[in-house]
Amino acid sequence: DVPAIGETGGGRLVVAWPEYHGDDPGAGYAPRIAAQLDDGSFSPAWSPDDVRRGMESGFVGFVATAEGLRMFWLDGRELGRPGHDHGQHGSMRLRSVLIDDEGRQAGPSSVHDERTCECCKLGVGCSGGRRSRRIAIAARRRFATSTSPGLTSRRCASRTMGGRSPVVR
Structure with a gap:
């Protein structure tokens, strides 16, 4: 996981970085x-949805929209155990929030x-x-079956941001 940077409609820089939930x-x-x-200093740090649990959440990406700056990330609050073996219990979810x-x-x-895949970066x-912006999200998708650990090819989806949250299908 790596840091990311975006800019709000008002010209304010927003940065994101991965941070462990504690010393462990x-x-x-x-x-x-x-x-x-x-x-030039930075505001106190916050986490999306104020959630500071789950094994791994990250791979942030920012997109400027007519609504504001939208942040996408892979959210692991429902994952079971740590690791990158594509065999974790629970699921990694693709989420976004407006900033x-x-x-x-x-x-x-x-x-x-x-x-979505637990260890692959978002695009x-x-x-x-700016008013008719179309957002595209590329993420590796996990097969929904428990018998196959394989991954689908990268998938891309987009919707116009006409005052509503984007829906990825």
Whole structure:
């Protein structure tokens, strides 16, 4: 997992980085987010949905939309045990949240996919102007069967952000 950076509609930089839940790396980690303040320092860090549990959450990607800055991440709060063996219990979910111009979470997160790969980075991008922006998300998807640990090929989906949360199908 690596840091990510985005910019709000108001020009404020927002950074995200992985941070362990405590001194024990086995306790898992989650993205921490902070916004650059006018004096160049950063706001206190926060986590999406204020959730600081689960084995692994991260791989953040930012996209500027007409609504504001949207942050996507892989959310592991439902995972069972740590590891990168594609055989974990529970599921990694693709989520997003809207970030306001001040760099704070604006409302609850949305789940876009119930079974993404636990260890593969997201790809996020967009096309079109700021008002008619189309968002594309690429994520490896886990097969839904318990008999096959295989992964599907990368998948891409997009929707116009006309005042609603994007839905990935």
